[in-house]
Amino acid sequence: MDAIVKQYLQTYGISEAAQRFLSKAQKMFIGGAWVDGSDGASAEVTEPSTEGLLTHIPMGTVADLDRAVAAAREQFDGGEWSALKPAERERLLQRLADLIELNAHELAEIESIDMGKSVSQALEVDIQGTIDTFRYFAGWATKIHGRTAEPSLPGNYLAYTRKEPVGVVGIIVPWNFPLQTMAWKLGAALATGCTVVVKPAELTSLSALRFAELVQEAGIPDGVINIVTGRGSVVGAAMATHAGIDKLSFTGSTPVGITVGKTAMDQMKRLTLELGGKSAVIVREDADIKAAAQAVANGVFFNSGQVCDAGTRAYIHRSIYAQFLEELIAYTRTLKVAPGLDAECFISPLVSAQQQARVLEYIEAGKQEGAEVAYGGQAVTGPGYFVEPTIFANCRNDMRIVQEEIFGPVLVTAPFDEDDEAVELANDSLFGLAAALYSNDLGRVHSLIPRLRAGSVYVNAHSTIDPCMPFGGYKQSGFGKDLGAEQLDYLLETKAVWITLP
């Protein structure tokens, strides 16, 4: 660990538990054993607020993946896990949730130090969301069943359906909500009786490894959950082709999702793809301007804009455009730009130097295309991969900053005159993850909701996410759903059983 990182951790005073975890040699978790990669390779982990070396993680190989899949297969195809009653799976999921709750503070610290995000937001959103997800799906374990039918065929039959777990699930997750995204996929998989192999993002694997310690402590049988750290191009790509994986559940960018999805289809793997977004926000003239401006800023700048459903394109009625921008800027000014461990940090550093460079390039592209910088627009002097929260005014829909996913604290705005125009602008995107409407006219709101081509529509708020509601995109934002009862359909096969009766 570099001196600058040690100094940072000392300044903010992290827990002894987090210190213990961060100072030990990190290993992968395969078949209940803690192991290095088969070729001994590892990668450096950089702390984003200081740009210093934090630790190393093993870089798994295809051989490591093979061992993880074999362990998961053994448990699924007749191991201890396959024999567990639903109520026992429920109890284990609840125990896991209890342990996460008990260690919530430490997990939030690890997530903040690894990814750069605000520790307070990590506790409130990432860790609480993880706990809630396991508790929600624990409840489902005992409520999965088929149905009986009454065939009209001549003869006498008992016809019924069985819901059966899809098998070994390969889970690939990104770096923006490392633990929570993994939990979204794990909760339903375990509730239905599947076993899993997880590949965390190479930038943010630490919370998954700490989580694996809790998996052991909870008494979940060895091999049910395996964590293989490593590169997407090696471990991730091999997951898409692995014959021992029945379903691939991927969250990440649209280009990688398309590649992974095509490969997985060669073997007819079941698929969930949760991909990129460029979510539109419509602010009507009857909205509460101040409240809407604050919600729009929170909806785009939370997690420094590294949020798949961030409301990154705001279309605002022309009659309130100037006043709305004023409120937006005034509120954005109050958002504290600070290192992730600062309890009041709202705008944290971006995850990596590469992500910072990408966001700054987009900001330059926006300026060159003629968008007006109404606020921000620069990197913050380091150390740390900070970018100022940035607001562009008077954008056109054909600009790259309006069409492409930036994944940083950048909001593009434009005025509109009629609802029809706002809907057209909002839907003019390859993506369709989410949309938000700000209005106090209930009738207009209800008439606009069906016209928005997006998987979630938020009204007078942004990113209100709870495990009881499905999450997933339209268009190139993916297919399949995480969360909600809907997710279970993507982890279950339906078997039709016909019994000829005398």
Ligand code: NAD
């Ligand atoms: P990414 O696509 O680069 O990587 C995502 C994961 O895929 C990582 O674990 C990576 O190692 C792995 N990967 C990379 N190349 C691979 C390959 N060839 N084969 C298999 N796996 C491979 O995405 P990212 O930069 O980590 O995350 C940001 C993206 O994730 C954004 O586009 C964001 O919108 C999206 N995202 C979507 C959701 C959602 O629910 N829709 C949620 C969070 C993030």
